[in-house]
Amino acid sequence: MNLVENIKEALRSVKSNLLRTILTGTIIAIGITALVGMLTAIDGIKAQIEDSFSGLGASNFDIRSKGFSGGSSVQDGKVQKSFPLVKFREFKAFQHEYNNTAPSTIFTTLSGAAEVKRGSKKTNPNVRVTAVDDLYFKIKALKIDKGRNFSATELQYGNNVCVIGQDVVETLFDKKEDILNQSITLFGNRYTIIGVLEKQGSVGGGPGADRAVFIPIENGARLDQRGTFRYTLTVSGSDPLRLDYEMGQATGLMRKVRQDRVGEEDSFEIAKSRSVGETLEEVAGYLRIGGFGIGFITLLGAAIGLMNIMMVSVTERTREIGIRKALGATPLRIRQQFLIEAIVICILGGILGVILGIGIGNVVANAIGPGGFLIPWTWIIVAFLICIFVGLASGYFPARKASRLDPIESLRYE
Template identity: 35%
Template sequence: MLLETLRLALQAIFRNALRSFLTVLGIVIGVGAVIAMVTVGQGSADQVTADVEKLGANTLMVLPGEDPMGGGPPGTAVPMFSLRDNDAVDEQISSVAVSAPISQIRSRVVFGNENRQTDVVGTDNRYFEAAQWEFALGRPFAAAEIQSGRAVCVIGETVRDTLFSTRDPLGETIRIKALSCEVIGLLKSKGASTFGSDQDDFVIMPLRTFQRRIAGNTDVSVLYVSVRDGVSTDRATEEIEALMRQRRRISADEEDDFDVIDMKQLATMLSGITDILTGLLAAVAMVSLLVGGIGIMNIMLVSVTERTREIGIRLAIGAQASQVLLQFLVEAIVLSLVGGLIGVVFGLGLGFAGARALSVPFTPDITIILVAFAFSAAVGVIFGYFPARRAARLDPIEALRHE
């Protein structure tokens, strides 16, 4: 009997193909919107994760201070690191591939009539390795330049663009505060980071040069650590913490006065934000699915009125109320399921186009597809029930008399 009911429903649907299509449209758009939103949102989240991983999935930053993420000037009372701290991390910890000492300030750099406010970084060649910088022009520092603290520098693409336009910067001398510094290298552009900052906006010089000629101290403010492939960042973090506690003579009952930041945690935080956004968009799309359901109810109600005579005939020849109810209910469910199905295809197409347009990966999620599909079926049951009940309660005599 259920099979017959299904056949009856399909016949009724195809007997009114255009109206059925219009009925289904709301569900198609609702399901499509949910799937497209979630797919694009998921793609964005994946993109963020991928970006952060490119930026350094295996990267740890070691900073002095108790809570570097909490703001406030770091290290007011906390001692900075030294080059020896960095070298200890670099050489004594097996899970560390390379650790670069970094000290930096914000300063104006000048060439001729041009100038730019930028990051001035003191480090050594280990930084190029740890952060995977490649040279577009020139060379990294020579050992002698690092040892003696020569006034040489490597610049990023943004600085080159401002100071030299398209000219070759090699061999030119730029001025940073009182220091005149020869440009010996230009780094390949990495573009904007996931966080939106320009990664190419800096000038790099040997750490000793920076300490003596710019900062006037021997501090190292950040250790930029690249973890060896195949070693978990958690293990490296533990080892670095143990070593630094020992080097900084922190007793067992004291808190760390430094912090190891895992870039992966930042990635998690960012994709968390993206997830929230995706959820919000999906909620909006769910509302449109609900509206689609109300559309089905409207059209089913119209359909019941229009088909009053048909219902009368069915009742007269012996259909029971429950059978008429079932027929209209099945019709509504079939409609919403078909709508759901078309919506899935439509949503995936839209998601694909959206992902392309935003240049994020297209990663359809089977869970959300099933959820949206199940929801559309539920819409059919809930919003189909009321019209179906109205049909079932018709009086056959009245229904047959209906014009």
């Protein structure tokens, strides 16, 4: 009895016990549906969010002062060379020459714990104050809900104007109150509100732009009396595929601006910005682990059910096994027969589970937000590999029991 005959016999056995096969396959299908459905829904939702933020941060890179504080640092027991902070005028010189290649924005955080006042009302001392230019909101994908962006004149002269987030609005203003052209007090100075940002929400536990005040970069630079502010310049690259080339160009230009000598290391840092896609991928990774764990537990229960049914099948077919052994079937062929039966049942259940999982996953993803139809080929392959593994694991002990039956005792079994 060769392997091909074993496969044919396993298929005949599955067909002859059709109802039991359907019920057993359904158990497997439920587990695969849970696994593929959740993973498909996660990937579908992630794809929709990425499409909404298409390219955001994917081709951006930052230039900033080297080291945490611009001073010396210790690495491998050695004190590293210290470099002065990159000054605002140096970033302005870089931006002036690099504008023909790609747009960029200069910004600096003046305080992460500022208190904003308006009359008798004031915020908690947890408002972030950032000095920015007019391209900051576009490059960082922040939309202005009311009012406008900074004008060229306001940026040039560093006027006392500001754009504020929704949390600041809710703290200092009544719901029906007109916000634009009102004044707030910040660092002892009065600033006129010219714009209000859309509600951003919190990602990663931080307040984000909702609890922030943005002022013109020239205005912020005037407050840098000690020259200790740490400025950052973010370049919005044209294409992720050209990112390394554009970073190389930026490095050469920045070395020229900083007057770094040939052979010396860069006196600044340049690095790719963390994109929304990378953040989403990290979150989706945790969701996949959770979905895979739930699906695995469901499949574990299905595997135990399949093993129980296969044990019953061995008991029912004891005489058949005895006849096969009497006709010369080896224990290996007997084991193969029952293992193949278990794998066939799992694969049939897996096919049904994959179809249901893809359908349910896409329905869930599209219910949250309109999008296309996603076919997760990776999870389909994983699902079928799991089906084969479950079939082998569930069928091994019943197959082993069948292969070790004594042929004489089997023939006598009633």
